[in-house]
Amino acid sequence: MYILIYVDDILLTGNSSSDINRLLKNLHSRFQMRELGALSQFLGIQSISTTTGVLLHQKLYAQRILERAGMQSAKPVPSSSCCKTILTSKSHEPYENPQLYRHLLGSLQYLTLTRPDIQFVVHSLSQHMHHPLHQHFEGLKRLLRYISGTLHLGLPLDRGPLQLKGFSDADWANNTDDRKSISGYCNYLGNSPISWQVKKQTTVARSSTEAEYRSLAAEAAEVIWLRRLLEDFHTPQTTPTIIYCDNTSAIALANNPIYHARTKHIDVDCHFIRDSIHAKHVTVHHICTDDQTADIFTKSLPINRFKTIISKLTAALPH
Template sequence: MQDIPSTYTQAAKSTHWQQAMQAEYQALQQQQTWTLVPPPPNKKILGCKWTYKKKTLPNGQLDRYKARLVALGYDQQYGVNYTETFSPVAKMTTIRILLTIALNRNWKTTQLDVSNAFLHGDLHEEVYMRQPPGFIDPKAPQSVCKLQKSLYGLKQAPRQWFDKLTQFLQTQGFRFSRSDPSLLILNTNNAQIFLLIYVDDILITGNNEELIQILLSALQSKFALKQLGEISLFLGIQIIKHPTGLFLSQRHYAERLLQDAGLLDSKPASTPISPKTKQAQADDPPFHDPTLYRRLAGSIQYLSITRPDIAFAANQICQHMHHPTNTDHQAIKRLLRYIKGTISYGLPIKAGDLNLRSYTDADWASDTTDRKSISGFCTFLGPTLVSWTVKKQVTVAKSSTEAEYRALSAATSDVIWIRRLTEELGVAQPEPTIIYCDNISAIALAKNPVFHARTKHIEIDYQFIRQHIHNGNIQLNHISSTDQIADIFTKSFTPARFHDLRRKLTIQDQNC
């Protein structure tokens, strides 16, 4: 966006950015984030800087100016001023499943935001930081900040905040989900409450609105919590109410992406990737701006959260980020022109039955550089697409059957995890989940031990799938290649075939 400063000197010239910095500094003081002390000898003193962002409403209009003080955590040393850093965040599949179940049960899904979330985390290590630009204490200009609370930019900041929040939630009766550690569950007196955490963005839903309000009051007494009402914009994803359910869209994000690439006025393409696979050229010159390529590729990958129709093309593009060529850049432009023509498309969430079904496919030895195969699979919860994956297989498959079987094994793992998650959410799957595969040999291999001696190199996958068939968790059904939805995740197609698969994937225009 324009007029967003990159330095304190630039920001200090604008009144609204000065006010934003002042508000952030006051919040830091109220939280008693640090105390000023003389610089300690033989201790690393971290730097800090201000970052600036314009916060927008779901319709793209300006909401407010946001300034944030960030510690320069890249100077931290493991074992000295930080140790563990891992902090879980909600899986996108979990978010889609939770929204689907809430829609089917007519539950309200409330969105929460915690102001200065990382400032709530307690620090256990000694961390020192220079005073923030523009806010140096005139009485102690040489002093440094000894951090008492966590701060944005510190390596351990996300973990400390997550621990602080979840410890409090456990005192309120919540327990961690076994399937997704960012999901917390409260079951008490016929009440079911689910709370999902993605850093400082939180979703809460359940069948007892009165109990939810009591819990929110308890949270507000402990943290600087804002109730944003019913979910409408979460992690940059618009959640739009439709007569038939919800619609997930990243239209504004896609528009900014096209603007960044200079393709807002480009001619739309009918498919995200050319149906004709181009062979790698040894003399293909490197793209002149690999940083731009990587930035666009990363943005496209995030856009695929609501656009599984571009997942295969995004996967192909991201495989060349280490050394992009001009041909790779043309592939990005082709994909962006497809996005331009389908900018209002997204993922619907509809009410219906809550039975799981999955589709899996593989394209054998499709990568001409190393002859590895591409796996693709997707899973529906009733009429709603909740999970999908495109991935190049780790090892070279010796046959199409082996490639399909490895894809089938990966899909089985995903299905077993989703079955466990839905059971915790109160939607148990009493019947085996049907996985549709278009390879007869792969299905026969899973059911017939006669093939076992000839396929020792995939024995683990073989035993894994056989076990879950025997336990009644999955059931393998054959499907024709024409009806195989997962085809869209493994290869490129002509416009007619691609549009047919996209329709079966349920991706549609927001206005439909």
């Protein structure tokens, strides 16, 4: 059995109904509590049983965000951001209501728990919370318009082989203000997306190879943590976890046991990925850029490409 406790909310699951009922009876005898039956909602996240597993979504929460913004009747758009728009801090037109901007973005950060398709845009807009400009609020309104048209999307958790795999990508010198790159990764357990991240790199990468290599290192650390967590859940990964990367130079650097003078400018701690490969915890494979799922976490994409990737990360609520 597994018990998830958050303050006074408890989620209980297991593979033996009799043992669960026995534990519930024991808890009722010791504490004042209510039993709400099968899982339908937990911490604002709703759950729907499907033929293949469960679908987690935050439709009601997203609707409340739209109501706070006064955009519940907004005209939907097909993608969360525009490829031609570049967010910067160099404009001189501050948004007159920065509290509203911060409030909406803070709420959207919680929505990313079941909506990986909006993670990149939320990350980008959050970098301007201290001094939002009009162009940033316009980007936020476009994101809200996208959400209003995709309230039916959620996070699918499907049954199947519990094999871990990951995707790693980077966008070199993405930020026009400081020229720092963006790292992005996502991990699947079987066919279910279970973790993802968008993060600006802390230092300026001198090449696309370095940017991709740093992203690979961050993904390797996440994979090793997930492997240890899965062992606690009695689901050990018996083979090295495959990480897919679309940069052949970064893959060669990760697999090369020789520390080249040309890579001395890369922090030494990034090179632990080589130790991870040598210890057979991970293995890095090349993947075509068109099949790189993590692409959605590093940049704004054309509509067709955006829709292709979100179909691999989300699923629609059943009618």
